[in-house]
Amino acid sequence: MAPKTSATGRSPAVRPGVTTHRRLPDRIRPGVRILFVGINPGLRSAAVGHHFAGFSNRFWKLLWDARLVPRPLSYLDDVHLPDWGIGLTNIIARPSRGIDALDAAEYVAGVRRLTRVIRRYRPSIVAFLGVTMFRVIFPQATGRLQLGLQRERLAGVRVMLLPNPSGRNAHYSYESMRRAYAGLGRWSSGKATRRRL
Numbered sequence: 001m002a003p004k005t006s007a008t009g010r011s012p013a014v015r016p017g018v019t020t021h022r023r024l025p026d027r028i029r030p031g032v033r034i035l036f037v038g039i040n041p042g043l044r045s046a047a048v049g050h051h052f053a054g055f056s057n058r059f060w061k062l063l064w065d066a067r068l069v070p071r072p073l074s075y076l077d078d079v080h081l082p083d084w085g086i087g088l089t090n091i092i093a094r095p096s097r098g099i100d101a102l103d104a105a106e107y108v109a110g111v112r113r114l115t116r117v118i119r120r121y122r123p124s125i126v127a128f129l130g131v132t133m134f135r136v137i138f139p140q141a142t143g144r145l146q147l148g149l150q151r152e153r154l155a156g157v158r159v160m161l162l163p164n165p166s167g168r169n170a171h172y173s174y175e176s177m178r179r180a181y182a183g184l185g186r187w188s189s190g191k192a193t194r195r196r197l
Contacts, residue, residue: 022046022095027078028087028121033188034068035087035123037114039099039133039164046095050075051088056167058174059129066181068188089117091133099132107136118155126157127184130164131171147180149187160184 024041038051045053052059053075064072069084081088091110092102118126128134131145138152138159150159162180163172172180 022049023093024049024051024090024095026087026089026117027051027081028089028117029082030121031085032082032087032121032123033085033125034184035089035118035121035126036129037126037133038088038090038129040090040092040102041095042166043095043097045075048075051078052165054167057165058167058177059165062165062177062181065178066185068181068185087121087123089114091137111137115155118157123157124188125160125184126154127160127162129162130169131161132164134161147176148183160187 024045028035041051042054042057044055045051047053057075060073060075060077063069063086068086069081073080078088091114092106093110094102094106096102128137134145134150135141137154138150141150141152145161147161147163150161152159160183162184163169163177165177
């Protein structure tokens, strides 16, 4: 069901001080090629019921600019991603204003749940959106992390590290983000080609 909109046609904003705990459903189904994993929903995403709905979030623009999807999308299109073999989930389901509000126990429980999801759907690759989350899940990954395909695997599935698309992430330029996401597209396309041969 589409979110309610105001008279201007825009989705409702999150009111300051109001916290909603609406759980966002995973957008995933059998046949998924790429499973994107975020940390947890922001407050606006929880309020409107769609992933990556923050005003400054660049996820949807990156998908199009990296040619991972066949047309430009917005957060309202998250339900259509499985049509193109793309899935969405989060390590932690609880919405928050930022990751500082999350605790270690939530990450531990989230990794267990994510492992079950991966074993059930068997994506070709799992794309983690953010260095912070990657270090929590793979504490053995020490030193400076490079974006792209990693040595680590989760539930036997290849893992790629991508920048967190949040507007708060000032560590990467938009162009470096786009190149990283495009690298995922090239890897995924090559994998699909090898399967057909």
